[in-house]
Amino acid sequence: MLHxxxxxxxxxxxRARPGRADELERTLRSFLVPTRAEAxxxxxxxxxxxDGDLRFYEQWADGAALAAHLATPTMQEFLDRRHELLAGDxxxxxxxxxxxxxxxxxx
Numbered sequence: 001m002l003h004x005x006x007x008x009x010x011x012x013x014x015r016a017r018p019g020r021a022d023e024l025e026r027t028l029r030s031f032l033v034p035t036r037a038e039a040x041x042x043x044x045x046x047x048x049x050x051d052g053d054l055r056f057y058e059q060w061a062d063g064a065a066l067a068a069h070l071a072t073p074t075m076q077e078f079l080d081r082r083h084e085l086l087a088g089d090x091x092x093x094x095x096x097x098x099x100x101x102x103x104x105x106x107x
Contacts, residue, residue, distance in 0.1 A: 007042075008066055009059040012092040013049065017085060021052070024085040027078065028054055034074070040065020 016024040028046050035044045040061035047055045060066040069075060082090065 006063065006096055007059065007061055008063055009043075009057070009095040009097065010066075010092050011095065012056045012058075012090055014054040014056065014085075014090055015087045016052075016054075017087045020085045025054060027085065028056065031074065031078075035069060038065070038069055038072075041069065 014024060014028060032044060032046060035041055041058070042061060043057060043059035045057045047057070049055045058066070060069070070079070
């Protein structure tokens, strides 16, 4: 569950449909720079998993920042067509820090 005032992290897996791995990777890589510039984005990383899947890790200042990210036209377009690229769906687990690190303006 996302709470607007609580920082949130998520870990996800994207498993490509056969023959679509390169396109999926290109698509997910295209999100890195613009997403890192979004308000509230603390970390946005993409990794290759040992099984060939792509793993992503995101950390957001709060649930509202993540919701704003998911509402961007780029993310909405991807979410609408993700089944063309994915074998199954995105597997996402949300995490809430036990003791959040303060941002520079909070320190």
